[in-house]
Amino acid sequence: MGKHRHDDHSHGHTDVPLDALKDKLRAGSRKITGPRQAILDVLRRESHPLTNREILQHLGHEECDLATIYRSMHLLGALGLVRKYDFGDGIARFELVRGDDETHHHHLICTACATVVEIDECFPTALEQTIAAQSGFSKLTHKLEFFGVCPKCQ
Amino acid sequence: MGKHRHDDHSHGHTDVPLDALKDKLRAGSRKITGPRQAILDVLRRESHPLTNREILQHLGHEECDLATIYRSMHLLGALGLVRKYDFGDGIARFELVRGDDETHHHHLICTACATVVEIDECFPTALEQTIAAQSGFSKLTHKLEFFGVCPKCQ
């Protein structure tokens, strides 16, 4: 609806998601709707995890309903287009999965001003395998976030 | 109230908390009340993080109100007697801090049956310092939990 959108096929750089969306959605006989594209657009512009409410604010209440955002995030998450994060405040945050697959990374959040910094240091997968071996568990995953006080807030 | 309680001073083993509680509470001019001791007792018996609601069930609704448990957990957490965990389901869980200080550990949760296994493998503190150095952040902390499918559920 009344909002500019990347209908051009001139993919700037890491903008795979739009097409990935179409493919994956089609695979599940789901539809490519306005709200879904709008949400992806918001996520594509932001580099840090967003709250559902934040996504709503970026869109404007007229463009999409909060319930729709919740439902969309479930879907996008299941399709692997979006990843859910937990910053310890009990509010779900979502970030676009840029690379095709394992763009696995973590965040460093300032406990004072909530600034978020991306952490490239990936958690030692070796250790994860050790744990798997010792416990007998399979399909190991982990959630890891760092907290601290950023330079400005110290 | 009509419920047995450890009024005896025969500390079995790792039962520092009871005294630690008294000391720390006194330090803040707080009171050692029945509900607080009862909650600590429950936590002392359990080896895994408990939900506030689970704590309530262990106590019985007559012994302590849910709101009191929430308030107590805030207090106990601030005093460092209890540690809060996040298993990804948006429900806070609390575990007694056994050792005096850094009993820092993590958990491995089965995504099928919710079984919890304690993980001794502590996260490399060295890496945390590297992150601190690179980011300029101070007072680094981290939250880390593992997920997988336990042997029985595979």
Place this chain on the structure above:
DNA sequence: CTGGTTGCAAACAATTTGCAACCCA
């Protein structure tokens, strides 16, 4: 046309809070 989607409002669930009665120190 038609089944997946959306908006809106009601339903839920975890957590918080106001306030009068209550109790540890």
Place this chain on the structure above:
DNA sequence: TGGGTTGCAAATTGTTTGCAACCAG
């Protein structure tokens, strides 16, 4: 006695869901 505490109920807030109107394919 008195200020910290508790119980109870109401209020908040994040998230889910029922349902009729809608729209992409």
